[in-house]
Amino acid sequence: MRNPEKRKTVYLLIPIAVILIGYVLYPALSTLFESFQNKGAVTIANYTDFFSAKTSSNLIALWHSVYISILSVIISAIIGMTLAFIFNKYNFPGRKLFSGIAIMPIVLPSLVGVMAFMFLYGEAGLVPNAIKDLFHLKDIPFKIGGITGILIVHAYTMYPYFYMTVSSALNNIDPSLEEAAYNLGAGRWRVFWEVTFPLLTPALIAASLLVFMVSMASFSAPFLLAGGYRVLSLQIYFSKMNGNLDMAATQSIILSVVSIAFLLFMRWFQNRKDYRMANKGIGAHQSEVNHPFMKIVMVTIGAIGMVILLLPHATILMMSLVPQGAWTWQTYPTKFNFENFVLLFQDPEILHPLKNSLVISFIAVLGDFIFGMITSYVLVKRKFIGKNLLDILVMIPWALPATVVGMNLILAFNHASVFSLGKILVGTFWILPLAYFIRFIPLVVRSTNAVLEQLDDSIEEAARSLGAKWFYTFRRIVMPLILPGVLGGTLLAFVQAVGEFPTSVLLYTLDNRPISIEIMNQLRMFNTGQAAAYGMIQVVLIAVVLFISNKYLGVKSENTL
Amino acid sequence: MSSVSLEAVQKTFGKTTAVNDLNLTIHEGEFFTFLGPSGCGKTTTLRMIAGFYYPTIGTVRFNDKDMTTVPPEKRNTGMVFQNYALFPHMTVFENVAFGLKVRRLPRADIRKRVISVLSKVRLGHYSDRQVSQLSGGQQQRVALARALVVEPEILLLDEPLSNLDARLRDDMRSEILRLQREFGITTIYVTHDQVEALSMSDRIAVFNFGVCQQVATPEEIYNKPANDFVAQFIGETNVMPASLIYKDEHHAVFKLEPAGQKIKVKKTNCHISQDKGHLALSIRPEGVNILKQHCEGDNIFKGKVVFIQFTGALFHTHIKIDKHLIIRATQLNTEANISFNTGDDVWVHLPQENVRVVPKIEVTANA
Ligand SMILES: Nc1ncnc2c1ncn2[C@@H]1O[C@H](COP(=O)(O)OP(=O)(O)OP(=O)(O)O)[C@@H](O)[C@H]1O
Ligand SMILES: [Mg+2]
Numbered sequence: 001m002r003n004p005e006k007r008k009t010v011y012l013l014i015p016i017a018v019i020l021i022g023y024v025l026y027p028a029l030s031t032l033f034e035s036f037q038n039k040g041a042v043t044i045a046n047y048t049d050f051f052s053a054k055t056s057s058n059l060i061a062l063w064h065s066v067y068i069s070i071l072s073v074i075i076s077a078i079i080g081m082t083l084a085f086i087f088n089k090y091n092f093p094g095r096k097l098f099s100g101i102a103i104m105p106i107v108l109p110s111l112v113g114v115m116a117f118m119f120l121y122g123e124a125g126l127v128p129n130a131i132k133d134l135f136h137l138k139d140i141p142f143k144i145g146g147i148t149g150i151l152i153v154h155a156y157t158m159y160p161y162f163y164m165t166v167s168s169a170l171n172n173i174d175p176s177l178e179e180a181a182y183n184l185g186a187g188r189w190r191v192f193w194e195v196t197f198p199l200l201t202p203a204l205i206a207a208s209l210l211v212f213m214v215s216m217a218s219f220s221a222p223f224l225l226a227g228g229y230r231v232l233s234l235q236i237y238f239s240k241m242n243g244n245l246d247m248a249a250t251q252s253i254i255l256s257v258v259s260i261a262f263l264l265f266m267r268w269f270q271n272r273k274d275y276r277m278a279n280k281g282i283g284a285h286q287s288e289v290n291h292p293f294m295k296i297v298m299v300t301i302g303a304i305g306m307v308i309l310l311l312p313h314a315t316i317l318m319m320s321l322v323p324q325g326a327w328t329w330q331t332y333p334t335k336f337n338f339e340n341f342v343l344l345f346q347d348p349e350i351l352h353p354l355k356n357s358l359v360i361s362f363i364a365v366l367g368d369f370i371f372g373m374i375t376s377y378v379l380v381k382r383k384f385i386g387k388n389l390l391d392i393l394v395m396i397p398w399a400l401p402a403t404v405v406g407m408n409l410i411l412a413f414n415h416a417s418v419f420s421l422g423k424i425l426v427g428t429f430w431i432l433p434l435a436y437f438i439r440f441i442p443l444v445v446r447s448t449n450a451v452l453e454q455l456d457d458s459i460e461e462a463a464r465s466l467g468a469k470w471f472y473t474f475r476r477i478v479m480p481l482i483l484p485g486v487l488g489g490t491l492l493a494f495v496q497a498v499g500e501f502p503t504s505v506l507l508y509t510l511d512n513r514p515i516s517i518e519i520m521n522q523l524r525m526f527n528t529g530q531a532a533a534y535g536m537i538q539v540v541l542i543a544v545v546l547f548i549s550n551k552y553l554g555v556k557s558e559n560t561l
Numbered sequence: 562m563s564s565v566s567l568e569a570v571q572k573t574f575g576k577t578t579a580v581n582d583l584n585l586t587i588h589e590g591e592f593f594t595f596l597g598p599s600g601c602g603k604t605t606t607l608r609m610i611a612g613f614y615y616p617t618i619g620t621v622r623f624n625d626k627d628m629t630t631v632p633p634e635k636r637n638t639g640m641v642f643q644n645y646a647l648f649p650h651m652t653v654f655e656n657v658a659f660g661l662k663v664r665r666l667p668r669a670d671i672r673k674r675v676i677s678v679l680s681k682v683r684l685g686h687y688s689d690r691q692v693s694q695l696s697g698g699q700q701q702r703v704a705l706a707r708a709l710v711v712e713p714e715i716l717l718l719d720e721p722l723s724n725l726d727a728r729l730r731d732d733m734r735s736e737i738l739r740l741q742r743e744f745g746i747t748t749i750y751v752t753h754d755q756v757e758a759l760s761m762s763d764r765i766a767v768f769n770f771g772v773c774q775q776v777a778t779p780e781e782i783y784n785k786p787a788n789d790f791v792a793q794f795i796g797e798t799n800v801m802p803a804s805l806i807y808k809d810e811h812h813a814v815f816k817l818e819p820a821g822q823k824i825k826v827k828k829t830n831c832h833i834s835q836d837k838g839h840l841a842l843s844i845r846p847e848g849v850n851i852l853k854q855h856c857e858g859d860n861i862f863k864g865k866v867v868f869i870q871f872t873g874a875l876f877h878t879h880i881k882i883d884k885h886l887i888i889r890a891t892q893l894n895t896e897a898n899i900s901f902n903t904g905d906d907v908w909v910h911l912p913q914e915n916v917r918v919v920p921k922i923e924v925t926a927n928a
Contacts, residue, residue, distance in 0.1 A: 003615050004632050458646035464633040465611050465640040466660035466711060476659075480650050 008470055009382045013390075016375050020393040022419035023438055027408035028396060034249035034411045046250035061230035062254065068147065068231065069215035072154040073208050079155060080162025080207070083305075088170045092295055098302040099167075103160050104309055107542045108316075109499030111220040111516050112535035113157050115523065116312035117144060118224060119319055119532075121152075126315070149225035154215055156312070161214075162207040169203035170196075202270060209266040216259050217401030219502035233403045233502070240407065240506060249411060252404040260399050316539060319532035340533035350530065353518035354537065360514060361497035364436030365444075369490045371437075372444030376486075377478070379445070380452040381460070398442035406506035409435050429512045435503040440493035447489025451482040488553040495542045562589045562747055563623040563714035565610060570619030572605050579605040581771045583619070587749060587764075592741055594750045596758040597768030598794070603751045604719055606768075610749065611717050612636045623714060634663075639708030640717040643724065645700050647692040653679070653703050654688040660711035678710040681740065698729045705737065709744060716741070716748040722757065734761060755795050759783065767791050774922075788922045792843040799849070799888055801842045802921060815842060815918070820885050825859040826916045839921040846891035848915030851878060852908040853901065860911040864888065866903050880909050 038045040050058045087099035108116065120127050121144040128140035135141075144152055173196065181191045222231045232255045239248035323339040343350050375394060379387065397405055413425035413434075425431045455478070463473040501516040508517050515534045522531035565587040572580040580602040587593045595603040608614045609621060612633035621629045628636060639660075648656050654675055661671040679685050682702040692700060701721060708716060718737070722730045738761055741748050752758055758765050759779040767774045767782065767790075775787035786792035789800050803815040803824065815824050824842060855863070867887065868879035871894070878890045878901075888909050901907060 004630065005615075456644060456646060458642040458644060459648060461611075461613055461633070462640065462642060462646035462707075463648070463659065464613075465636070465638055465717075466707065467634045467637065467663045468659070469634050472663065477648055481648075 006384075009378065009384050012374060012378050012382070013384065016371070016378060016390070019371060020390070023434065024393055024396050024441075026417075026419060027405075027412035028400070030412040031249045031252050031404070031408045034246060035253045037249075038246055046246050049247070050250050050254065057230055058232075058235060058251065061232045061235045061251075062258070064147075064230055065216055065232040065255070066258065068150055068154070068218075069212045071151055072158055072215040073211045075151065075155045076159040076211050077162050077204065077208065080159040080164075081166050081204075083159070084163050084166035084170060086298070086301075088167050090298065092298045092302075094299055094302055098306060101306050101309055102163055104313065105157050106160050107539055107546065108157065108312060109496075109501075109516075109535075109538050109542065110157060110218070111224075111499060111501045111519060112316060112538055113312060114153055114220050114224045115519065115531060115535060116315045117149070117153050117156070119315050119528065120311060121149075145225055146227050146229045150218070150221045150229070150231075153221045153225065154211075154218065156309075158211045158214060161210045162204070165203040165207040166200060169200050173199050205266055205270050209263060212262050213259050213399070213401075216255065216262075217403065217502070219401075219403055219505075223501075223505075233401055236403050236407060237505065240410070245411065248407055252407045256400050256404050259401060263399055313539065316532050316535045319528055320536040322529040322532075324527055324529055340529045343530070344533070353513055353515050354534065356512050357498045357514040357516075360432045360512065361436060361494050361500075363433040364497055365440060365490050365494045367433075367437045368440050368444040368493050369486060372441060372448055372489065373479075373482070373486050375441075376445045376448035376452055377474070380449055381457065394445050395442050397438050397440075402439060402500070402502035403506065405439055406435060406503040409438070409503075410506060426507070427509055429509070431507045432504065432512050432514065435507055436497040436500055439500065439503060440497060443493050443496075444486065444489040447492075448482060448486045451485030455481055484553040488549040491545045491549055491553075495538070495545045498541060499538050562745065564589050565715060565747065565749070566622045567606070567609075568620040568622065570606075570609065570616045570621065572602075572609060572614060573617045578771050580609070580616075583773050585766060585773065585776060587747060589747055590745045592738070592748045592750065592761060592763045594752060594758045594762040594765045595768060596752060596755060596765050596795075598753060601768040602771040603753075603768055605771075607717055607719055607749060607751050610715065611638050611640050636715075637711070637713050638715045638717055639711060639713030641701075641704045641708050641719070641721045643720045645704040645721075647700055647703055647707075649693060651692070652688065653684065653690050653692060653695070656692060656703055657688075657707045657710050660707065664711065674710055675706075678706045681709075681743070682706045682736070697725055698733060701725065701733060702736070705740065709740065709746070712744075714747065716744075716746045718748065719751045720753070721750075722752075722754075737761070759795070767794060769794070785917065786843065786919055788920045789841045789843065790922055792917070792919055797846050797889065797891070798843045799846065800919075801886065803840055803842045803918075805840065812913070813918070815840070817842070817886065820883050822862060822882070822886075824911060824916060825913050826918055827913050841919050841921040843917045843919050844911050844915050846877070846889045848912065849888060849890035850910040850912065851880070851890055851892065851901075852910055855908050856910075858910070860913060860916070861908050862888075862911075863906065863908055866901055866905045866907055869901075869903055880907060882909070 035046055036042050036044065049055060083102050087095055087102065105113070119125060121142075123140075123143050123145075125140075125143060128143055131137070132140045177199070178191055178195055181195045186194065217233060218231075219233045219237075222229070222234045223237075226234060232251060236248050236251045236255065239245075239251060318333070318336075320340055321336040321338065322333040323335060323337055344354065345351065375390075378384075379391060379394070400408070409431060410426055413420050413431065416422045416424055425434065459481070460473055460478060463477045464470070468476070498514075499516060500514070504514050504516050505520075508514065513521075515538065519531045519534050522528070522534070565585075567583050567585045570580060570583040571578065583606065595606060597603055605614060609616050612628070612631060612635075615630050619629070620627060623636070648659065651659070657675045657679060658671050661674060666674075676685070676688070679688055682705055684699060684702055684706065687695065687699065692703060695703065701724075704721070721737070722733055725733060734757060737750075750758075750761065759782070762779055764776060764778055765782050766776045769790050775782060775791050777785070777787075782791065782795055786795065786798075792798045793800060801824075802818045804818060805813060806816050806823070807814040808828070811828050813826050813828060815826060816822070817824060826842065852861070855861075862882050864880040864882040866878060867881045868877075870877040874894055876892045876894060878892070880888045880890060882888060888911075890909065
């Protein structure tokens with residue numbers, strides 16, 4: 001090769017390609033391959049099985065998944081958009097505080113969120129029982145469960161996607177666009193539908209896509225709330241637990257196909273029109289709310305919303321302070337202390353899962369940090385053939401539901417292979433760090449891409465022409481400049497890894513069980529206080545990380561999704 | 562200090578030929594300028610010298626050493642980028658010290674050399690500033706200091722002044738020249754500003770569509786353009802397509818196309834015209850005389866004033882000879898010259914020593 005730069009690109013590409021092929025592509029293909037296996041033969045029997053009317057449970061589960069996902073999108077869109085409009089377009093006392101609280105659901109990892117909702121609104125939940133006692137009813141007036149339960153939890157955890165993307169889009173709309181429309185004689189309603197709403201389209205599409213995919217992949221909510229209600233992500237888990245790997249693989253493929261089809265559809269829809277604004281936002285104006293009655297209404301709505309939004313957090317905190325055995329048959333807990341947290345340091349059995357989670361997540365995101373930074377550098381700054389392909393490979397773990405990622409790993413590494421260095425990884429410690437590593441590659445790569453794209457090529461060239469070798473330049477110039485972005489992404493990956501449930505439940509062993517699995521165990525033993533204490537630790541961890549990345553690493557909260 | 566030579570260099574990007582068959586030698590200590598319209602391959606050539614691109618065909622030599630595929634960090638060139646490319650996470654001092662640190666100089670030496678170069682670019686007091694706190698002109702001087710401090714063989718500047726306002730640009734021009742003379746460094750300067758090129762350079766290479774049209778001193782480029790493109794790109798000129806009808810040992814007579822006026826030219830101005838290609842006559846507006854009365858003599862044509870523009874020191878006049886030919890003339894603002902108006906009949910005189918014969922090149926896009 002005449003060109004030493006090309007040689008360098010190739011040297012960088014080789015390890016990236018090996019990792020992506022070995023741990024992303026090969027596992028995905030293993031699942032695809034397995035789905036065409038039945039009793040040792042290559043057939044499409046699994047698929048005919050899936051779609052046959054006889055065992056309609058699969059088809060029903062597929063339909064339920066799609067149905068729940070669509071409803072989740074609609075409900076989250078309505079809540080998120082309404083709040084975004086109220087908080088960004090009107091100014092009233094407490095606006096800043098309310099708008100800050102509106103994103104609080106993101107600090108609850110999904111399993112912890114579901115747990116909070118069960119404590120609050122479930123069979124033995126605090127709210128239904130309080131209402132029962134208050135009004136001297138014979139039975140609790142309601143409880144969440146089944147499809148409504150799943151939808152309520154989805155709405156709560158997913159409306160922030162809409163809230164954040166729409167808020168930031170609203171703030172980026174040049175106010176003069178709306179003013180121009182008013183000036184041309186359009187009324188409020190017209191301005192909204194013909195100017196504001198079309199400009200929000202990209203934000204709405206992005207949020208819909210996210211919510212749809214997250215709902216399709218949603219595991220914790222159905223796992224705890226579904227009762228007899230079937231959804232596809234859960235079916236995969238059941239098939240796997242029943243030892244029916246062929247069917248689990250088939251279900252995984254179908255779930256992935258639906259998710260990816262939706263992704264492609266949205267991409268296509270988004271590319272049809274160019275909504276880019278001619279110049280950058282100047283920060284939207286807010287209309288003052290002056291009418292005293294409206295002011296009171298706004299503030300009241302805000303306050304009630306705040307209570308509803310923070311109730312789950314408060315519940316987790318409160319439950320974590322209830323010692324074991326202090327809340328068995330009374331309606332309400334009466335005794336509070338720090339026993340559950342103290343136990344963490346006294347009982348190695350209780351500390352063990354926390355330690356596991358931290359260690360596994362640390363190993364995984366350390367890998368993501370290094371791999372993500374190099375991959376992103378190659379993707380953004382180097383020219384080579386097959387870049388699109390690499391881009392797609394990197395994004396696969398994002399597009400696939402977590403349950404599928406877990407299945408892929410099982411099917412790829414439940415036997416020895418080159419990529420596992422001739423060992424069986426399933427059932428060992430290392431399968432979980434590997435799973436978390438793969439899950440969070442896209443997050444780190446994307447957050448690094450964002451900063452690398454801002455970095456002018458000439459900075460690197462300047463260093464080279466001053467005599468610095470490539471590696472020195474990378475270490476002393478490129479790395480320090482992109483570090484905040486990479487660290488921001490890595491920290492987020494870390495806290496998400498600590499709470500990761502769907503892959504863990506497929507891959508854990510007794511020795512490496514992480515917090516999320518232990519939460520399930522404690523719940524099963526009705527040891528709610530300890531479960532809540534684990535949850536509380538995660539909440540605090542996430543809150544601290546979000547605060548740090550916002551404050552010191554310049555990561556915007558809407559980029560955290 | 563090095564000389565640079567490019568031998569039969571070609572660079573293609575996909576189907577675009579950015580630079581084609583370029584042969585150039587830049588001497589030691591010379592201030593050499595690449596001049597040409599946007600997209601003509603100046604930056605590409607500079608980047609091949611810096612080592613950011615490798616030529617598709619051809620050889621790059623520093624002195625007599627083949628540098629064609631040597632990576633940029635081993636070339637010892639100092640480059641000043643159009644956007645300066647200062648390292649935003651470092652102070653002025655750290656930026657300038659970077660190249661010396663890479664070269665593993667002792668700390669004390671680094672300190673001494675950075676301070677000395679910073680005082681040369683008059684930034685002595687700014688060494689602890691973050692680069693984002695500097696004005697455009699100051700940033701530019703940091704970039705220059707950073708490139709100079711490593712004592713490069715060759716200094717490369719890619720339109721370093723294009724981001725500055727007019728006043729600062731003038732100051733920086735003399736600043737760059739002063740430093741270049743002081744360090745005596747071989748310098749290659751890229752610009753599309755002809756005033757900059759003419760006033761600063763020892764020699765200029767004029768590019769068009771990836772092809773080098775002429776390499777010469779500023780005076781030669783201006784007074785003896787190699788072809789009609791160079792004549793038109795540098796300064797103003799009247800270009801008239803023509804063909805030879807007669808020549809003797811002192812003069813040549815040309816016929817203008819298509820109207821057929823005859824123009825007599827001094828033989829010494831014709832030496833490029835030997836080849837068979839199309840020819841053109843070129844005369845600078847300041848070389849044209851305007852006469853109010855008819856006089857006998859060669860190269861005098863009757864015309865009508867169609868446009869007059871006054872710019873202070875100068876008058877620009879357009880005189881229509883016939884429907885194919887409008888001659889532009891520039892005259893100093895002296896009393897003798899002020900006395901005609903649009904619509905007046907005048908006679909233009911094209912003194913034969915001011916008329917130059919140039920080959921007419923086919924100007925076709927190869928993009
Ligand atoms: N990396 C590249 N990839 C593809 N084409 C390129 C690349 N760099 C330059 N070109 C093409 O090569 C030609 C010459 O470009 P170059 O940057 O050298 O022009 P220039 O003379 O510096 O112009 P300007 O005055 O606008 O800076 C242009 O047609 C340009 O589009
Ligand atoms: Mg250029």
